[in-house]
Amino acid sequence: MKKVRFAGNCVLDAIIIVALVFTAILGAPLKSEAASTSYAGQQTQHKIVLAVGTDYATDLYVIQSGQPGPVVMVVGGMHGDGAAGVKAALEISKLNIDKGTLLVLPEANKRAVQLNQRTVAGEADLNRVFPKTSNEQPTSVLVQEIYGVVRDFQVDWLMDLHESSGYSKVKKGNTGQSLIYYPPQKDAVKVFEKMVNKLNQSISKPDEQFSMLKYPVTGSLARSAAEFLGVNSFIFETCNKQGLETRTNHHVNAVKILLDEIGVKDLPATQTREKVVLAPGTKWATDLYIIDSGIPGPVVMIVGGVHGSEIAGIQAATKMKDISIERGTLLVLPEANKRAVEVKKRTGTGGSDLNRNFPKTSNSNPSTTLSKAIYDVVKKYKVDWLMDMHEGFDYYSNPATDSVGQTLIRYPSTEMYSMGTKIINELNKDISKSSHKYTLLKYPVKGSLARSAGEFLGVNSFIFETSMKQTLATRINQQLKAANTMLKELKMVI
Ligand SMILES: [Zn+2]
Incomplete structure (x- = not known):
């Protein structure tokens, strides 16, 4: 030696x-x-x-x-x-x-x-x-x-x-x-x-x-x-x-x-789980779960509760935080805007819409303590894929409303187009009514987490919207299916 x-x-x-x-x-x-x-x-x-x-x-x-x-x-x-x-x-x-x-x-x-x-x-x-x-x-x-x-x-x-x-x-x-x-x-x-x-x-x-x-x-x-x-x-x-x-x-x-x-083997890794608090000590404090497989692979972030009234995303993300992965790292933030989640409203009492507070230009900063804490996670862990779980009140197919329920809204990249297509095809297999099927859209709104992460940090990033016209159980299942389809494609789950 x-x-x-x-x-x-x-x-x-x-x-x-x-x-x-x-x-x-x-x-x-x-x-x-x-x-x-x-x-x-x-x-x-x-x-x-x-x-x-x-x-x-x-x-x-x-x-x-x-x-x-x-x-x-x-x-x-x-x-x-x-x-x-x-x-x-x-x-x-x-x-x-x-x-x-x-x-x-x-x-x-x-x-x-x-x-x-x-x-x-x-x-x-x-x-x-x-x-x-x-x-x-x-x-x-x-x-x-x-x-x-x-x-x-x-x-x-x-x-x-x-x-x-x-x-x-x-x-x-x-x-x-x-x-x-x-x-x-x-x-x-x-x-x-x-x-x-x-x-x-x-x-x-x-x-x-x-x-x-x-x-x-x-x-x-x-x-x-x-x-x-x-x-x-x-x-x-x-x-x-x-x-x-x-x-x-x-x-x-x-x-x-x-x-x-040269005769060196890499040994089986042990998976670690960790919980860290974002915006600690503030009224926005919320838990981020980090599942690290210990094996090289993609870094995926799943977010729920950016809007507190969109329950299926919160519950699906809460389930995702307990899964095991085969490679890479999974970050799960189930209750991004915890104050909004607590009152089941789009925004917290007296707070602004979290999904408009992320940078709107390459040289601007997140505008609030909470959006900064979340954006810093995306940067620190060099997130490759980001799924933000949301809900719409109606179906996108209904021309009478501007709802984006049953859509996957991607920030454009070649990889994201291919992934988005796979996810909605997988979901649409189980949906018989054509007006309830998922549609692939682009551009998440400016100031949203998915938009800023895609545009300024190069993350393959999307918003996934279920329609609240369906039962809660159906919506949660669709959110989970979308997340799992992505993780399977990335060979992070079997
Ligand atoms: Zn939303």
Whole structure:
């Protein structure tokens, strides 16, 4: 078993000690506040903040199996516009492993990730400022600490997740869909070849296949780690001509193939359930339920009670909070506007319509404490799919009223169109009267949660409306069926 050296990096050393002390004091605290989470056996997971106290502060996840084995580091967000790499690294940070150590740095350049830009304007490209010679010292605290992690944890394998615009198989010079390595030991090249071959087995179009390229550019983390620290190091690039989910899957699969090839297994995960209070200490305080399968996968949020009079959504969401999932994370907020739910009215006494208080432009903020708390959840958990459960007083098919009962109102995206169609087809199978069937509509109203999440946060987002002309039991069943159809499509339930 390797010993971790800390000589020459006092800052990191001190942070690790702080993390260990926290673990000792807190034991196993609530996950949301956890400095450390213990798993069965000897495995431990903790977070270290790199560049702590600076604008670049970013989390490093340290997953230690407690058994000897390789040290693998996965990096995302070196460039802030590589969304799939960040997402994949966050998924990878949840893995449990049977040997060795897994280090995951999902947002290397956190400021650039937050801006969704390759680099922060006026700043150097982070992936060009790692040491270019064996005795060059890293220039910034962030570079110094990332490089320090590679050196001090004695990383064996380093995978830096990136994205590019053109397919490598289409044109020389393109790097999309490639593994760019620095020639290491012979055995490592074989591992890289196996990774590329395995990934390509599931890609039918020749243009979209992965290539092996060399070398990582001078000044890149992968290059410096390989050349000066002897790490088996490479850049892994997807192509952003493909959808986010496809690209993310390529990254996650590549990491898993690497682990498998070097003899590290990912262990069955344990599902965790947690309840957190939104807008705590205010009159709007309401419970959010977080079901984390412990297995990488989509993040889905289900919301009820945005309008307190729309009972079927509240009751369906209340049921959904107790289900188990096979992968990904499910967030359930059954009583979004609890004050309105308590009085069974559209809005709480003296309150405004919650579904008009979310941002109406990309640079405006939620206008109330409650809408801000909910919007922050969507951002914090990087929600992929959002279903907001509502009800209408009539059927959409009745031209005499403007009700949207029996509709699914989506914010347009390709994925959302396909999902919305599947959901309403599934529901309409059981509805004989054509005027009672579901219709797929678009645009949730401005200021609604579904609209703002779709338009400004890129979430696949929709409002689902049952008609109150039906019995409560029927409406609840339709809400549940819609939610379950989505979760089945996403392979989160069987
Ligand atoms: Zn409503």
